[in-house]
Amino acid sequence: MTTHATPLAEAAPKEPAPVEKPGRDRYFDLLRALALFRVVLYHLTGWAWLPLVFPSMGVMFALAGNLMARSLKRPAGQVIRGRMRRLLPPLWLLGVVGVTGMVFQGWGPDADGHPGWWLLHLTFWIVPLSDPPYAEGLPGVHGFIGENWAADLAGPLWYIRAYLWYVLLSPVLLKALRALPVVTILAPIALAVAFEQSWLTLPGERIPSALTDFSTFGACWILGMAHQEGILRRLPRYVVPSVAPVIALAGLWYALHHDFGTGNDLDSMPLAQALWSFGTVFLLLHLSPSWKEWPRRLRPLAGTITLLNSRAVTIYLWHNTCILIAATLWDQLWGFPLLEQNAPGLLESVWPVLALVWVLIGCCVLAFGWAEDLAAKQKPRLWPTGEPRLRTRGSRRRAAPGG
Template sequence: MTAPARPADPHDVAGAAPPAPAARPPARDRYFDLLRAVALFRVVLYHLMGWAWLPVVFPSMGVMFALAGNLMARSLKRPAVQVVRGRMRRLLPPLWLLGAIGVTGMLVQGWSPDDDGHPGWWWFHLTYWILPLSDPPYAEGVAGIQGYVGEDWAAELAGPLWYIRAYLWFVLLSPLLLKALRAQPWVTLAAPLVLSGVLQFGWLTIPGDRIPSAITDFSTFGACWILGMAHQQGVMKRLPQYVVPSIAPIIACVGLWYALRQDFGTGHDLDSIPFAQALWSFATVLLLLHLSPSWTEWPRRLRRWDRVISLLNSRAVTIYLWHNVCILIAATLYDRLWGFPVLELNVPWLLESSWPVLLLVWILLAGCVVAFGWVEDLAARRKPRLWPST
């Protein structure tokens, strides 16, 4: 197991909240909502199973950043300061709730300024739980609750927060990125990929701990974010229809070839090879955005999933923030079944399987949606709902 409403646009920071029940979402948004729901499910599945091939089948983080970039470009028809402030308002309250619960739990278990020997910096770094311009700190080696919460739960709690940090920086940079995209579209699209290659091959070294991680995230997923903006701006429509299906597989193959040369599949995944991740994610997103079917209504095979897709989009931030902790709790609870000899002797294969744990994870996530999801509604200035599946 390894331990991602605004007035004119109803979508949330990491997911998409549906419009008011009386309104019908734009046709293109149905496709985007499907991509976002699949991306979120894949993130949970990957963090439980740890299968290295899952990010290859569907690079969720690249897809999520691209969809967010598309929505950001759409929103920037309004004043940039207003848009950035609105995005931050939707992003931060769910994080604050997570931090209030998590940091309180760490303090109760003995976390204190003396842990790192620099009390002043400790207090300063706590502000990253309020404004995550860098990774928020957490207590290392925190004990769990025997039989209920596994050890080092704080690390699992903080694990997904890199995405929130990266998302915040993309939001802050979006007005400049959009101007650059309009002035030099192809240079702007290629710049993060070039930067990723420069960092991967050691041609540029950045000192420190916090700045390099932020720059690596930008170089890895920046092209996907900008690609989403380019799609919304109609940049890709200027190309002949055959161009994207011709070049995207080549870029993807280069990324996969490089990953294989870096021992991909033997204890490594795309996340540990940023340059390969950047190329593969960019190529996949390029193809997905090129397809972009205009659905006036859900295809027949997808109609039964309408409520599930709506729920995942409405509570994408809550699910993403809490899924690692839910995985840890589910695995800890399921391990308790080994204490029943009848199960251990007769169905050991069932106790070793991760699929029942996955079901338990989603049951716990449903509880998180009910308990914490309403914060997303408050952040978007909507009436709080416990189960927004419509």
């Protein structure tokens, strides 16, 4: 017997399909983990070719720009406050330890002869709109940490300052990107050219330093935003593979013609860094497979990659200090004649020191990483290899990644 649908059944509205919330992009998580590892290796070894193999800072800024554009679907003020809340507590912990140590070793208002300016500049350890100050030439602790340790501790802070300014400028950059995408993406590189050719010069150090960082990595941040906005996907498929290598090779050509090598690599060549990072990031975003789940081959590394992403700020802030401590401790082995005579190659090798560096970084994650959870309104965890959970009143729910 044939049945027919009733008119009521025909008129019944279909249930709306559930809206899938955006999840973590595991490809981006992998890039961020690789970037962190490369940063640590480079700062330990100083190998000039490492930034060419993988331009970590450009990648990290691009990924941050991507997340910022996604977050800006909410009110801009709310997003900026959230980003600052996530960024600043780990910096404050570094400042509590570092500035206290500097003061104990004699650093103070009279160190530079300008007590008022010293106190004013200390506020940059609270909100790093400019580079926080630090003591220079401090003695080390024999057998534990080398001299001038404050300079190593403060070394990564330029990234925090640059990141904060990108966050503050992102609402304006996003509007400009939507209105004039090509002009907005290329504007930082044009600024880098202007600085390099001395067409634009500014007095002082703080403002030129901030603008130089913007000109060097601003295009990468905006590329990340463009990827999130779908602007890159609207390009014909042949454009990026055709254009990106040319831009990257232009940066390499410039570096090779300006005495590229150890002690004079991309980090000391803002224009070359800008071009190489832009071209490489452009390709990486173009190839983006958008993994919602880990590919089978990467699943054994999923916990480690998640840990690196969950503690990215802590690792970046403390890795220079860990390198200095590891190198100082390893140098003590030269005092054992048996090792000096029979295993000089081991004592000179970088790989045992690298392993010790990561052990110390792990200790910093345990000691200070919880600040990232509190800043993100998550339950503090010592060793976060799984997905976080938000701290809520009366119930717990999974954290929305990238919020």
